[in-house]
Amino acid sequence: MKxxxxxxxxxxxxxxxxxxxxxxxxxxxxxxLQLNQIVLAVDEVVANLIIHxxxxxxxxxxxxxxxxxxxxxxxxxxxxxxxxxNPSTYQEPxxxxxxxxxxxxxxxxxxxxRIMDRVEFTSNGSQNVCRLYKSLAxxxx
Numbered sequence: 132m133k134x135x136x137x138x139x140x141x142x143x144x145x146x147x148x149x150x151x152x153x154x155x156x157x158x159x160x161x162x163x164l165q166l167n168q169i170v171l172a173v174d175e176v177v178a179n180l181i182i183h184x185x186x187x188x189x190x191x192x193x194x195x196x197x198x199x200x201x202x203x204x205x206x207x208x209x210x211x212x213x214x215x216x217n218p219s220t221y222q223e224p225x226x227x228x229x230x231x232x233x234x235x236x237x238x239x240x241x242x243x244x245r246i247m248d249r250v251e252f253t254s255n256g257s258q259n260v261c262r263l264y265k266s267l268a269x270x271x272x
Contacts, residue, residue: 136195138177140185140210148177148195155197156204159267169265172246173206175239176261184212184259204265215254216261 136151138144152173156166177193185191194209223241244250249264 133196133198135197138193138195139189140181140187140191140193141189142178142181142187144181145174145178149174151195152197152206155199159199159201159204160269161267168246169204172243172263172265173208175243176208176263179216179239180208180210180212180261184210184214184216199267202266202268204263204267206263208261208263210259211257212259215259216252 134151134155136148138147149170152170153166156169159166161169177195180193181187185193191211196207196209198205223244243263247263247265249262251260251262253260253262
């Protein structure tokens with residue numbers, strides 16, 4: 132099943148994205164924890180694209196496409212921002228140090244990378260694409 136959604140780059144649209152992802156996964160046999168983790172990962176990436184890549188410019192849009200079957204959840208998020216997130220420059224924060232210092236922010240991509248099985252960011256110069264993948268296959272007993 133493939134579903135699509137287009138949103139303007141406003142934080143106010145994050146709930147619509149969460150609802151869209153949740154609805155796309157309703158027919159899958161997922162625990163609440165699994166469902167909420169996937170929704171959290173997508174929400175984090177979309178929020179980053181809205182806030183950091185597009186500066187909350189509501190004249191800019193994100194196009195989101197979800198493909199889900201019994202085995203795999205795949206989502207593609209397209210934008211035309213001039214800035215591009217390069218995951219090779221990302222350095223995972225020292226979480227115990229963040230906690231000790233009471234630091235806020237900067238751990239979203241760490242969560243995304245831990246929740247999702249594969250995270251890809253690509254750009255062809257005029258369009259950026261983030262792809263997230265999560266296996267939905269249940270382990271054999």
